[in-house]
Amino acid sequence: MPFKPCDKCSVSEMALCNALGCDDLKRLSELAFEQSAQKGETIINEADPASYLFNVTSGALKLYKLLPDGRRQITGFLFPGDFMGIAMNDCYAYSAEVVENCTLCRFSRPKLEKLMRDVPDLEHRLLNMVSNELVLAQEQMLLLGRKTAQEKVASFIKTLYERSLRRNPLATSVPLPMSRSDIGDYLGLTTETVSRTFSALKKNGVISIPDAGFVQINDPDELEDLSSGC
Amino acid sequence: MPFKPCDKCSVSEMALCNALGCDDLKRLSELAFEQSAQKGETIINEADPASYLFNVTSGALKLYKLLPDGRRQITGFLFPGDFMGIAMNDCYAYSAEVVENCTLCRFSRPKLEKLMRDVPDLEHRLLNMVSNELVLAQEQMLLLGRKTAQEKVASFIKTLYERSLRRNPLATSVPLPMSRSDIGDYLGLTTETVSRTFSALKKNGVISIPDAGFVQINDPDELEDLSSGC
DNA sequence: CGCACAATTGAAAGTTATCAAACGTTGTGG
């Protein structure tokens, strides 16, 4: 096992720090400020100056944008290894709120940019992460624009399930820390429609809800089919 | 006016080539292969190996993803200065088809990656472009998930109008090279709903259609209001 | 000029949203 000088971060293999040599990792870790936050806390506000870039090390967050009348679109849920803080015109493009008590690695953006000039690997890594994020955003556009309520909910559960499999290949019970209302705002549906769709999937036997905050996947193949309308 | 060694590209101030010194620009231009394509041609196919990165120099394209049953989501329209070819797992994440006869600057991905190792400014520039793209994708998620048909169409026209203003600050007539069906697949609507909404906006006097393929903006402020439901 | 295709308009149907009420869960204070 290679020596890991960044003692602040237990998810470095999937984070910004990945693919850096020991020296560079050390320089990056010197910039990092560890921060923890409680459920409900707002970490960044849309349109505020984008002073920091964050890396999630534990817990979960939601990113969202608002319309003037309060309608909300959640653009993503963040889990350990994910980053946030991408900006346009030096302002955040979304707000971020904690869904599940979390810890974050915070980097000053100017300092990080300075380090990136010295360590091209770091910029390369960030480019990869942002590119992946963009591909996922396009997948989400397909969901929002063209899928039915059932396909949306099935896709959402499937994505969480696959993420969970990557961390624990034997798991069948998937954590579901966000509310129905959050899920609705992520999928472009109302709370009620999300709830009804969960009920329908339970009735079909595709999923069960053993405990609040978890989904159990009984029929992964059927879930897959439902998620793209096969 | 600075010397521009990349004679292939008339939009370099907004493209990949921007912010490069003369030497680096020369090295980049040596990698570029100029290519032109006719309306209807498919330039890249979703899930094909991502061998190239493209920069649009003239014309227009659409990027799209398909569901198994043929439902289509257009994830973006590309105009001069835009790039395409971002990938995940070394495969394209979308297909690209020409909307209006276009010219492209094509870069071999491995060669470009090699050059990026030598020229960090280039990678920096690409990171900026991808980051902006991500912000726009999140804005589109808000549109797809939470806006009404009228808000969607008004937002779409407004975005085209603003892009057109940037190129020609006095223009009130905006080119609209894509079909109603393309617009529908971009906004998560049917052709019929798009057409009906255009008719309603004409009736209100917000827009006119002087010639096929163009929209004239009569009331930019009202358009702005309609686009976010004020 | 006429054919093929795109755009528009109309009528009916369907999916999802809205409004409303009941049920569960969680956390707190008596």
Add this chain to the structure above:
DNA sequence: CCACAACGTTTGATAACTTTCAATTGTGCG
């Protein structure tokens, strides 16, 4: 430890918006 309040979830009935299906009109091109 229980009771209650507050909040989130579920379920039902109705309404609205958008889609679907169908027909007509308009446009571009051979």
